[in-house]
Amino acid sequence: MYLLQIILIVAKIFGFIKAPWLLVLLPLWLVIGFFAIVYYIGNRDHREFID
Numbered sequence: 001m002y003l004l005q006i007i008l009i010v011a012k013i014f015g016f017i018k019a020p021w022l023l024v025l026l027p028l029w030l031v032i033g034f035f036a037i038v039y040y041i042g043n044r045d046h047r048e049f050i051d
Helices: 001-019 021-050
Strands: none
Touching: none
Protein backbone atom coordinates (compact mmCIF):
# COMPACT_ATOMS: atom_id res chain seq x y z
CA MET A 1 0.00 0.00 0.00
CA TYR A 2 2.82 2.38 0.95
CA LEU A 3 4.87 1.33 -2.08
CA LEU A 4 1.90 2.00 -4.34
CA GLN A 5 1.62 5.55 -2.98
CA ILE A 6 5.32 6.14 -3.69
CA ILE A 7 4.86 4.89 -7.27
CA LEU A 8 1.86 7.20 -7.76
CA ILE A 9 3.81 10.18 -6.40
CA VAL A 10 6.75 9.46 -8.72
CA ALA A 11 4.34 9.08 -11.64
CA LYS A 12 2.79 12.47 -10.81
CA ILE A 13 6.24 14.07 -10.64
CA PHE A 14 7.24 12.65 -14.04
CA GLY A 15 3.84 13.65 -15.45
CA PHE A 16 4.37 17.20 -14.18
CA ILE A 17 7.87 17.40 -15.66
CA LYS A 18 6.57 15.74 -18.86
CA ALA A 19 9.89 13.95 -19.30
CA PRO A 20 9.88 11.12 -21.86
CA TRP A 21 10.04 7.83 -19.96
CA LEU A 22 12.49 6.27 -22.42
CA LEU A 23 14.99 9.12 -22.15
CA VAL A 24 14.69 9.04 -18.37
CA LEU A 25 15.06 5.28 -17.98
CA LEU A 26 17.63 4.61 -20.73
CA PRO A 27 20.66 6.02 -18.83
CA LEU A 28 19.54 4.16 -15.72
CA TRP A 29 19.33 0.83 -17.59
CA LEU A 30 22.72 1.51 -19.23
CA VAL A 31 24.32 2.04 -15.81
CA ILE A 32 22.63 -1.08 -14.39
CA GLY A 33 23.71 -3.14 -17.41
CA PHE A 34 27.29 -1.85 -17.17
CA PHE A 35 27.61 -2.77 -13.49
CA ALA A 36 25.93 -6.14 -14.14
CA ILE A 37 28.51 -6.96 -16.84
CA VAL A 38 31.42 -5.82 -14.64
CA TYR A 39 30.02 -7.85 -11.73
CA TYR A 40 29.62 -10.94 -13.95
CA ILE A 41 33.13 -10.68 -15.38
CA GLY A 42 34.58 -10.07 -11.91
CA ASN A 43 32.84 -13.15 -10.50
CA ARG A 44 33.84 -15.31 -13.47
CA ASP A 45 37.51 -14.30 -13.14
CA HIS A 46 37.30 -14.86 -9.39
CA ARG A 47 35.93 -18.37 -9.91
CA GLU A 48 38.64 -19.19 -12.45
CA PHE A 49 41.24 -17.91 -10.01
CA ILE A 50 39.87 -20.17 -7.25
CA ASP A 51 39.82 -23.22 -9.54
